[in-house]
Amino acid sequence: MQDCISPEKAAAMIPDGASIMFGGFLGVGSPDRVIDALVARGARGLTIIGNDTAMPTRGVGKLIEAGCVAHVKASHIGTNPTTQKKMITGELEVELVPQGTLAERIRAGGCGLGGILTPTGVGTVVAEGKQVIEIDGASFLLERPLRADFALLRAHEADHFGNLTYRLTAANFNPVMAFAANCVIAEPDEIVPVGVIPPDAVRTPGVLVHHLVRRVQ
Amino acid sequence: MQDCISPEKAAAMIPDGASIMFGGFLGVGSPDRVIDALVARGARGLTIIGNDTAMPTRGVGKLIEAGCVAHVKASHIGTNPTTQKKMITGELEVELVPQGTLAERIRAGGCGLGGILTPTGVGTVVAEGKQVIEIDGASFLLERPLRADFALLRAHEADHFGNLTYRLTAANFNPVMAFAANCVIAEPDEIVPVGVIPPDAVRTPGVLVHHLVRRVQ
Amino acid sequence: MRNAKEIIARRVALELRDHSLVNLGIGLPTLVASYVPVGISVAFQSENGIIGFGAPPPEGMESPHLTDAGGGFISALPGAASFDSVTSFALIRGGHLDMTVLGGLQVDASGRLANWVIPGKIVPGMGGAMDLVAGAKRVVVAMQHTDRGKPKIIEKLNLPPTSARRVSLVVTEMAVIEPTDEGLRLLERAPGVSVDEIVASTGAKLLIDGEPPVMPIVSAENAA
Amino acid sequence: MRNAKEIIARRVALELRDHSLVNLGIGLPTLVASYVPVGISVAFQSENGIIGFGAPPPEGMESPHLTDAGGGFISALPGAASFDSVTSFALIRGGHLDMTVLGGLQVDASGRLANWVIPGKIVPGMGGAMDLVAGAKRVVVAMQHTDRGKPKIIEKLNLPPTSARRVSLVVTEMAVIEPTDEGLRLLERAPGVSVDEIVASTGAKLLIDGEPPVMPIVSAENAA
Numbered sequence: 001m002q003d004c005i006s007p008e009k010a011a012a013m014i015p016d017g018a019s020i021m022f023g024g025f026l027g028v029g030s031p032d033r034v035i036d037a038l039v040a041r042g043a044r045g046l047t048i049i050g051n052d053t054a055m056p057t058r059g060v061g062k063l064i065e066a067g068c069v070a071h072v073k074a075s076h077i078g079t080n081p082t083t084q085k086k087m088i089t090g091e092l093e094v095e096l097v098p099q100g101t102l103a104e105r106i107r108a109g110g111c112g113l114g115g116i117l118t119p120t121g122v123g124t125v126v127a128e129g130k131q132v133i134e135i136d137g138a139s140f141l142l143e144r145p146l147r148a149d150f151a152l153l154r155a156h157e158a159d160h161f162g163n164l165t166y167r168l169t170a171a172n173f174n175p176v177m178a179f180a181a182n183c184v185i186a187e188p189d190e191i192v193p194v195g196v197i198p199p200d201a202v203r204t205p206g207v208l209v210h211h212l213v214r215r216v217q
Numbered sequence: 218m219q220d221c222i223s224p225e226k227a228a229a230m231i232p233d234g235a236s237i238m239f240g241g242f243l244g245v246g247s248p249d250r251v252i253d254a255l256v257a258r259g260a261r262g263l264t265i266i267g268n269d270t271a272m273p274t275r276g277v278g279k280l281i282e283a284g285c286v287a288h289v290k291a292s293h294i295g296t297n298p299t300t301q302k303k304m305i306t307g308e309l310e311v312e313l314v315p316q317g318t319l320a321e322r323i324r325a326g327g328c329g330l331g332g333i334l335t336p337t338g339v340g341t342v343v344a345e346g347k348q349v350i351e352i353d354g355a356s357f358l359l360e361r362p363l364r365a366d367f368a369l370l371r372a373h374e375a376d377h378f379g380n381l382t383y384r385l386t387a388a389n390f391n392p393v394m395a396f397a398a399n400c401v402i403a404e405p406d407e408i409v410p411v412g413v414i415p416p417d418a419v420r421t422p423g424v425l426v427h428h429l430v431r432r433v434q
Numbered sequence: 435m436r437n438a439k440e441i442i443a444r445r446v447a448l449e450l451r452d453h454s455l456v457n458l459g460i461g462l463p464t465l466v467a468s469y470v471p472v473g474i475s476v477a478f479q480s481e482n483g484i485i486g487f488g489a490p491p492p493e494g495m496e497s498p499h500l501t502d503a504g505g506g507f508i509s510a511l512p513g514a515a516s517f518d519s520v521t522s523f524a525l526i527r528g529g530h531l532d533m534t535v536l537g538g539l540q541v542d543a544s545g546r547l548a549n550w551v552i553p554g555k556i557v558p559g560m561g562g563a564m565d566l567v568a569g570a571k572r573v574v575v576a577m578q579h580t581d582r583g584k585p586k587i588i589e590k591l592n593l594p595p596t597s598a599r600r601v602s603l604v605v606t607e608m609a610v611i612e613p614t615d616e617g618l619r620l621l622e623r624a625p626g627v628s629v630d631e632i633v634a635s636t637g638a639k640l641l642i643d644g645e646p647p648v649m650p651i652v653s654a655e656n657a658a
Numbered sequence: 659m660r661n662a663k664e665i666i667a668r669r670v671a672l673e674l675r676d677h678s679l680v681n682l683g684i685g686l687p688t689l690v691a692s693y694v695p696v697g698i699s700v701a702f703q704s705e706n707g708i709i710g711f712g713a714p715p716p717e718g719m720e721s722p723h724l725t726d727a728g729g730g731f732i733s734a735l736p737g738a739a740s741f742d743s744v745t746s747f748a749l750i751r752g753g754h755l756d757m758t759v760l761g762g763l764q765v766d767a768s769g770r771l772a773n774w775v776i777p778g779k780i781v782p783g784m785g786g787a788m789d790l791v792a793g794a795k796r797v798v799v800a801m802q803h804t805d806r807g808k809p810k811i812i813e814k815l816n817l818p819p820t821s822a823r824r825v826s827l828v829v830t831e832m833a834v835i836e837p838t839d840e841g842l843r844l845l846e847r848a849p850g851v852s853v854d855e856i857v858a859s860t861g862a863k864l865l866i867d868g869e870p871p872v873m874p875i876v877s878a879e880n881a882a
Binding site for chain 2: 108113119133140142144167168200
């Protein structure tokens with residue numbers, strides 16, 4: 001871990017056009033303060049990668065509402081009518097990925113695998129343009145790794161080294177995204193001294209985190 | 218989780234010739250009481266899958282010493298001269314797998330992937346007979362999933378539902394093996410009532426565990 | 435007479451097995467949790483990352499970090515385990531999920547399910563549905579038999595399939611149907627519904643061996 | 659004069675960067691931890707599942723659940739993180755490990771390393787070595803220049819390679835050598851060792867630009 005920055009500083013570090021992974025599941029466990037700062041700075045042309053686009057007033061939904069986003073890779077956009085509308089008008093490009101495949105593609109990107117073979121999506125539109133590999137008589141799609149310029153995580157606790165914990169269903173995509181971006185920024189609910197989080201409770205080692213977002217003012 | 222059994226009952230459930238994954242790294246985090254019971258019942262022809270074969274008097278090394286084992290899949294056998302000796306005499310068949318590949322193959326077997334693409338082993342003896350797949354100009358080995366009849370785990374705590382925790386470096390291969398066997402038997406240091414392990418501390422959900430080995434007498 | 439959704443949920447509840455891990459889809463399938471038979475211990479998974487969740491907590495006691503896959507507040511039962519999305523789908527895809535109950539738009543004669551998109555309409559996305567159908571040991575479709583009078587069980591899907599895999603069972607308010615190698619087998623009919631009525635409401639050939647038995651359902655008294 | 663292993667470890671220690679994650683192989687590479695330069699904060703990983711470990715604890719205070727990849731008892735430093743083998747190799751293979759220091763049997767003119775097996779002798783197994791060479795951002799080989807007088811740096815490996823990947827740097831008690839597209843470049847010579855002596859002890863062509871500088875090493879006073 002390098003330093004502790006404000007949400008505004010984090011938003012300023014992220015250029016227009018960047019690709020960003022966002023933790024969160026319908027807004028639960030999403031880095032809300034950095035999202036607000038991205039909206040405030042008027043970010044444009046972002047590619048956002050995450051489970052869903054939440055709701056127009058929640059989580060990454062705010063980015064879509066504010067016109068910050070050009071591309072979406074997600075498993076579900078049904079809870080955000082604005083995503084739907086902008087997709088139809090062509091303002092937004094949306095790639096839908098099955099949820100488990102999205103998680104594994106991000107994992108592959110973060111742990112140095114060239115791809116994974118999954119049964120999910122075989123015989124569906126998801127298989128279009130993809131290589132199908134037969135293993136012992138079963139068919140699998142070859143799915144490619146996913147990485148991004150930035151990963152914006154919401155954590156529960158962080159210590160001064162950047163070690164992170166998560167809380168209940170707010171973990172969701174956050175832990176895997178910590179592996180898969182060139183710059184990882186974590187927004188914890190609380191920052192505690194080194195030693196407060198025992199080694200076995202650490203769910204994201206601090207070596208993966210580049211910046212912490214400073215405590216709530 | 219179904220029930221709580223003695224090490225002897227566990228050993229009796231495992232037939233000669235079975236394939237078994239063993240947690241443990243040089244004997245640390247290995248299910249010692251079930252291993253002793255397997256030695257005591259004179260098990261024969263086992264296939265054992267794990268990081269290493271420990272030492273002749275420790276961990277799965279005891280099984281090799283006692284002649285229980287026919288096949289070994291491991292990343293390292295250098296600490297056990299008996300494994301070396303029996304390999305040379307042909308009493309033991311040994312397949313060496315790079316440590317990270319072993320972990321990912323077990324993971325693939327446990328989470329329904331048809332295989333993984335890893336850069337590890339490309340251009341080495343490990344690549345012999347395996348498909349090499351080019352992705353964006355880089356070469357990857359297609360490595361196949363690994364599963365076993367049984368997984369024998371060492372855990373720190375278990376609750377009455379079979380939820381498990383692990384301790385420091387004693388976790389090693391245990392958590393991933395919980396996904397990859399038809400029958401999972403966990404040997405905890407301590408069994409505690411439901412609710413004592415908070416949801417965020419659970420590292421192996423109890424639904425993956427079939428039997429717990431009862432408390433130390 | 436009970437309404438269609440309740441009949442379906444009560445019948446699906448009889449498919450629950452002791453010591454099993456089950457994932458219920460959003461909507462109708464969620465109702466199944468209300469009718470777990472007495473003596474059956476089921477662990478429910480929510481794919482956003484928990485096993486062992488319960489009813490919404492009392493007003494004011496909700497945790498912002500604890501919701502189900504539909505975004506609704508839930509509680510955690512003693513012995514619950516929480517985990518991230520990678521682990522959640524390792525459970526689903528790896529064959530550790532004994533059963534999933536999903537809603538359906540169409541099921542065809544080959545047993546394939548369409549339940550994620552209607553071309554030309556709003557595209558919600560498949561979420562976890564494709565992984566659930568590909569990975570669960572048993573896939574039970576819980577859906578109404580017809581949509582505004584039009585059969586949802588048809589010869590060949592005209593909506594995009596969710597998976598190439600055949601589902602295990604289809605439960606509607608009229609019938610229980612099992613897709614097999616030979617075709618769709620009519621296993622049970624709902625109380626007061628005749629075989630002729632079922633056939634008339636179904637757009638695919640049904641295999642019928644004599645008069646099928648009346649659908650049992652979990653009664654109010656038997657639900658835990 | 660310091661012994662060969664100590665010279666190597668002290669020189670390799672100068673490759674450590676602030677805020678980096680480093681994995682040290684068993685044997686000679688482990689010595690590097692003793693010479694971390696002042697002001698440099700390094701996190702050491704042990705591939706059996708911990709970041710942030712320290713020296714063995716006092717006699718009688720060892721934990722049976724806390725060892726390094728060689729099986730020796732260690733301590734955990736404040737801020738340590740423990741994890742399973744899958745996560746450990748996700749860190750290694752995913753490019754999160756800034757540097758690994760490994761022992762070597764041979765390095766050849768193309769920069770390939772052999773360090774895991776001698777055919778006809780005991781076969782220890784590759785352990786984590788193949789993943790480390792394939793995945794670490796920088797691979798530094800720390801080895802003695804010769805083995806009983808025979809060069810270990812040779813034109814072409816005659817032992818099985820650990821990886822097809824070129825290593826980043828080779829540090830011996832005589833020289834620092836960088837494998838490049840053009841071949842093996844002699845970067846530094848050890849104090850009191852001449853270029854001629856290095857060439858005579860090396861079985862591969864070395865690229866030499868004039869008189870290479872003398873190898874700096876971490877002095878006892880500079881080690882943290």
